[in-house]
Amino acid sequence: MLTLYFLQSSRAFRTAWLLEELGVDYELKFAERRADGSVPPELGVPTAKGKAPAIQDGNLILGESGAIAEYLIEKYDTTHRLLPTQPEKRAKIRELMWAAEGTLMLHAEGVYSARLAAPAQVAHEIEAKLAMSVQLDLDWLENTLQETSTRYIASDDVTVADTMMAFSVMDIFALKLAPAGKSWPRINEWLKIVKSGEVYQRAVKRTGHHF
Structure with a gap:
């Protein structure tokens, strides 16, 4: 199952919304930001930067919301509803x-x-x-x-x-x-x-x- 690493009030919401639009089953790993706005280490984001948003889909670990969106569309938007072919x-x-x-x-x-x-x-x-x-x-x-x-x-x-x-x-x-x-x-x-x-x-x- 795909895993989404999510911080409140973060760009990760874009990915959650996109996953819902695509109908992809996913696990949500969630944490609140620390007082200084940083990512709590217990969230365990597996990217080199350790920041959300990030996803893990099988062996693929991916950060950056734009790159994540491109990947999800290419893999899961089989009807081209969210990114047309024209x-x-x-x-x-x-x-x-x-x-x-x-x-x-x-x-x-x-x-x-x-x-x-x-x-x-x-x-x-x-x-x-x-x-x-x-x-x-x-x-x-x-x-x-x-x-x-x-x-x-x-x-x-x-x-x-x-x-x-x-x-x-x-x-x-x-x-x-x-x-x-x-x-x-x-x-x-x-x-x-x-x-x-x-x-x-x-x-x-x-x-x-x-x-």
Whole structure:
């Protein structure tokens, strides 16, 4: 059986949701973060970094949520529901997948790190500048959603792009990492659809995920 190493409020929720969408049976190994935000050693994450998310599927041990998503799709999405075979659609979904981690989360973590590391006044000035990148990222996603008439980000059904991108956006909103006074109505509409999904709710119930 596949094992998912899961920390609360972590990127590992993406993997849990994807596994539920794929109908893959999995064991959940769960731990709360330590007070300093680090991974407790008793979770026993078997990757070299010792960080979640990680999976073990047979002899394969794999970290990094994007790599995990690619692997699970290649192995278990036999009907190509979550990543279609049509080259243009596949490429756009992959763009969204990797933007979720390589752009949105990267910029969001810059804002969050500035908030924690610098004295209050300095942090506020630095954070305001860094948050502009987050705003541009959300503006791009807002425009992407406005250009489509589909319920989800790239289709009328969930794709792997939703499972990757939703966590990044929810994290940004929960931690207030975007500039204040700006709204993204199409993103909020999409997130409501995501959160109301039966399989998404099943993943929340299984993992206890919350921000």
